[in-house]
Amino acid sequence: MLSGCSAGLRLLVPRRCVLLSRSVTSGNPGRAAAVDGVLSAFRSICGDDGVSLGETVREQHGKDESVHRCRPPDVVVFPRCVEEVSALAKLCHRHQLPIIPFGTGTGLEGGVGAVKGGVCFSLRNMDQILDLHPEDFDVTVEPGVTRKALNSYLRETGLWFPVDPGADASLCGMAATSASGTNAVRYGTMRENVMNLEVVLADGSVIHTAGRNRRPRYRFKALPVSVFRKTAAGYNLTNLFVGSEGTLGIITKTTLRLYGVPEEMVSAVCSFSSVQAAVDSTVQILQAGVPIARIEFLDEVMIDACNKFSSLSYPVSPTLFLEFHGSERSLEEQVNTTEDITQSNGGSDFQWARDAETRNRLWKARHDAWYAALAMRPGCKAYATDVCVPLSRLPHIIVETKEDLIESRLTGHIVGHVGDGNFHCLMVMDPSDQDELHRVHLFSQRLARRALAMDGTCTGEHGVGLGKRSLLCEEVGPSVIRVMQSLKDAIDPNNLMNPGKILL
Amino acid sequence: MHSNRYCNRIIVLPFSVLLEIRVKPDNSGVVTDGVKHSMNPFCEIAVEEAVKLKEKKLIKEVVAVSCGPQQSQETIRTALAMGADRGIHVEVAGKDYETLGPLQVSKIMAALAKKEDAQLIILGKQAIDDDCNQTGQMTAALLDWPQGTFASEVSLDGDKVKVVREIDGGLETIKISTPAVLTADLRLNTPRYATLPNIMKAKKKKIANVKPADLGVDLTSRLEVLKVEEPPQRQAGVKVETVEDLVGKLKETGRI
Numbered sequence: 001m002l003s004g005c006s007a008g009l010r011l012l013v014p015r016r017c018v019l020l021s022r023s024v025t026s027g028n029p030g031r032a033a034a035v036d037g038v039l040s041a042f043r044s045i046c047g048d049d050g051v052s053l054g055e056t057v058r059e060q061h062g063k064d065e066s067v068h069r070c071r072p073p074d075v076v077v078f079p080r081c082v083e084e085v086s087a088l089a090k091l092c093h094r095h096q097l098p099i100i101p102f103g104t105g106t107g108l109e110g111g112v113g114a115v116k117g118g119v120c121f122s123l124r125n126m127d128q129i130l131d132l133h134p135e136d137f138d139v140t141v142e143p144g145v146t147r148k149a150l151n152s153y154l155r156e157t158g159l160w161f162p163v164d165p166g167a168d169a170s171l172c173g174m175a176a177t178s179a180s181g182t183n184a185v186r187y188g189t190m191r192e193n194v195m196n197l198e199v200v201l202a203d204g205s206v207i208h209t210a211g212r213n214r215r216p217r218y219r220f221k222a223l224p225v226s227v228f229r230k231t232a233a234g235y236n237l238t239n240l241f242v243g244s245e246g247t248l249g250i251i252t253k254t255t256l257r258l259y260g261v262p263e264e265m266v267s268a269v270c271s272f273s274s275v276q277a278a279v280d281s282t283v284q285i286l287q288a289g290v291p292i293a294r295i296e297f298l299d300e301v302m303i304d305a306c307n308k309f310s311s312l313s314y315p316v317s318p319t320l321f322l323e324f325h326g327s328e329r330s331l332e333e334q335v336n337t338t339e340d341i342t343q344s345n346g347g348s349d350f351q352w353a354r355d356a357e358t359r360n361r362l363w364k365a366r367h368d369a370w371y372a373a374l375a376m377r378p379g380c381k382a383y384a385t386d387v388c389v390p391l392s393r394l395p396h397i398i399v400e401t402k403e404d405l406i407e408s409r410l411t412g413h414i415v416g417h418v419g420d421g422n423f424h425c426l427m428v429m430d431p432s433d434q435d436e437l438h439r440v441h442l443f444s445q446r447l448a449r450r451a452l453a454m455d456g457t458c459t460g461e462h463g464v465g466l467g468k469r470s471l472l473c474e475e476v477g478p479s480v481i482r483v484m485q486s487l488k489d490a491i492d493p494n495n496l497m498n499p500g501k502i503l504l
Numbered sequence: 505m506h507s508n509r510y511c512n513r514i515i516v517l518p519f520s521v522l523l524e525i526r527v528k529p530d531n532s533g534v535v536t537d538g539v540k541h542s543m544n545p546f547c548e549i550a551v552e553e554a555v556k557l558k559e560k561k562l563i564k565e566v567v568a569v570s571c572g573p574q575q576s577q578e579t580i581r582t583a584l585a586m587g588a589d590r591g592i593h594v595e596v597a598g599k600d601y602e603t604l605g606p607l608q609v610s611k612i613m614a615a616l617a618k619k620e621d622a623q624l625i626i627l628g629k630q631a632i633d634d635d636c637n638q639t640g641q642m643t644a645a646l647l648d649w650p651q652g653t654f655a656s657e658v659s660l661d662g663d664k665v666k667v668v669r670e671i672d673g674g675l676e677t678i679k680i681s682t683p684a685v686l687t688a689d690l691r692l693n694t695p696r697y698a699t700l701p702n703i704m705k706a707k708k709k710k711i712a713n714v715k716p717a718d719l720g721v722d723l724t725s726r727l728e729v730l731k732v733e734e735p736p737q738r739q740a741g742v743k744v745e746t747v748e749d750l751v752g753k754l755k756e757t758g759r760i
Contacts, residue, residue, distance in 0.1 A: 156578075
């Protein structure tokens, strides 16, 4: 989900233009001197073009698409291969400089902010797609490859990588944040689809988490794909690094599990009289074994905004958007079963479509949700929360959240990946209204705690980053935090890897 | 109904293009060894349009033709996986392939169109590696057929084809009679992704092999490439402090 609020707690002080700066200007003089000392060594590794002290470049690499203010690094380096990454990391290790890996900067939790300055490793020049094995359904990519670039490359093979977080994000970045998306209910998240990682650790050593060139698979549901090579060999390091948000190492290659492109797709929309009815339908659809590909929930506030923005005329009530993938015959069965279920829950206005044009029109409301929300209050910025609860608690938390929104006088629209119990509250706010910003912040904290109280998680998809570290403590408890900290201490004893994220 | 009678066969000409362009060290051309080829994006759109027309039951058969070395067969297979019925591979290899240009290809297409008794030829408007934008037009001229180029919308109307063309000033709608040549532009459609079952079915579809000589086509090129070079490297900019500095720098470099 895209979010683009730039409401910071402090304004960036504009600096004077200077002629090609050759040394570091940074808040911390000791660290500045340390970085200055290694600049020529950096340049000898990645070339003069591969090291940047430019203010704009550093600012660009100090923020993502979250509300957190920009925290620029002291220098940005652009390595071209894993050997350069390793050499640069060794240097940073020797001089005790923080290392911040950077993919596409499309994160939503401030994960790339250089809170202690240091060296940003911008990995966009490592953009090779390697080792495609169509018969084994896997491919290995470098960090500069985005998911749309990979799917475009694969289009003649009949394969695709379905994890779709909305933005055109770096696949290695998606692995680092354990990204998910609207397709997760059928195809899983990054956790289930990363088979191996090449990681450069803080001291420069390079490891392959599942062994070099190995492509083991971890079982996920009962998917109708025949070839499964399993492994029971040792600790699951691959999944330790997935979701580690750059705090354990720099991911320089990821091996991904691919799927066959759906033969046919059908999209459907259905309205309900209550959130409960919509969620009940979702539960029953999943229980009936319908391999539904996407099932999205929009509340009546969101539908109203979408109607106005896209000139549609959906009934203004809780709505489910559904997508089915499969062969012609299986689609017929899936759609019929689903229609029966929605009808039995009082669903109305069930529409479905097969051809691409009508499907796109049906789903237009869901696709434009972000912009529709923004259009409700022109000139404002939007912020998306991200919590996940067991499906059974979803109606309850949505109802309570909507009451909270009204009490806090906030404009909020609810969009949910209801098949996973994950929903986002898109809040639109005036960036110059400090009181409103404060209310949004408190509301988000309350929402996260509400989810935790219902056995949920404070972050379904976006990660912990900067802003949810204390919530993480509340979620897993002190003994788990101790284990996480000891893992971090073992792998990165000097806390050079993306300091200040995930763990306090 | 009327349309079935008139439009029986469409020939599409999918071309493969290089995915990565690097100039050879001796500046004689671009590196082709070991570089991945992929179907030209405009040709994908052309194939998609032909398959759509067949799905609407307006035409009976889609034939995919490609000219080039052995690996052109992969491009034909992709077209078959998207829904073409059969393929024709016109073998052109080695030196001939290096000098193969729009004129030679259009001669081949003209010969094939007559041999296969096609009613419509659909091509991509241009290949993204050479940007010639000539093959469709030349083919139409050689056959003395009408042409609907830069098509962003195509509809069959009896024995005529209505084409909406993208032109500089906007959109131009023309009606041309069949047989005709059409070239596909970007907004004509969104090409489908080949699915695994269709790729497997495509392996069983027939690809005929033909040599240019069999079609009576002479491949000699009338062009000689003298030199290929990359565009100049972009130089870094310079920041200046004051307007006087800016004017000074502009005078220094002879701009004013």
